Amino acid sequence: MTPDEVGRYAESLPLVKRKGTAARPAWYVQDRLVVRLHDPTTLVVRVPLGEREALLDAYPESFGVPPRMEAHHKVEAYLDRAEPAAVRAAIDLAWEMQHR
Template sequence: MRLDEVDAFATSLPGVRRKGHPGRVAWYVDDRLVVREDLPGTLLVRVPMAEREDLLACHPDTVGVPPRWEAHHKLQADLAGDADAIRDAIRRAWAMQRRGDR
């Protein structure tokens, strides 16, 4: 998946706005982070813990959790991985942030 594809998908979700700058672009809903560019070729995606575990089990070649994020509602998605898995993670992040769940 390319960042322009992430942008097209994320901004297709109601209320999502692109912010940030080149090299650190991010997408927010209701001023809450949904997804942002992380290390080159990766995304940081905010997802509920229970759903994060589901995504990790279903898509271990696409998503993971660096040790520094283990206690947070975050996962790292590899842009070279399964685009459907990345879209699923972004959709779940959008739903969580839109509801205001933390």
Template sequence: MTPEEVDDFARSLPGCRRKGTSAHPAWYVDDRLVARLVAADELVVRADPVAREHLVAAHPGTFGVPPRYEGHRKVQAMLSGDAAAIRGALRAAWELQRR
């Protein structure tokens, strides 16, 4: 998945708006973070703890939890991984932030 594809998908979700900078865009719903591009090939996505564990177990080549995310409701997504799984994680983060 490319950063442009992330942008297109995230902005297709109702109420999801792009913020941040051109180098580090982020997508929000009502000022609540859905995802942020932290590097050209890395995205941080909001995830509840159960969903995060499932993502990492089901797609270990795509998702991970680096030490800096352990205490947060976030998961690392490598854009070179499974695009469908990343879109699913983005949709789940969007739903989580709409509550």
């Protein structure tokens, strides 16, 4: 999945708006982060802590949680090896969590 595909998918969800910069775009719903491009091949996706382990177990090659994110509602998605369906599933979880 490319960053452009991530953006198109995120923006297809209700109320999601693109913010950030050209180099580090981010998508928010009602000013709450859904997903952000960290670098050209890495996304940061907000996910509920209760759903994070299931996501990591289902798609171990697609996601990781670096030590700096362990206490946060976030995962990294590795676009160079992530399954597109996995990335969309994580974005959906983030949207559901942030859309209140």
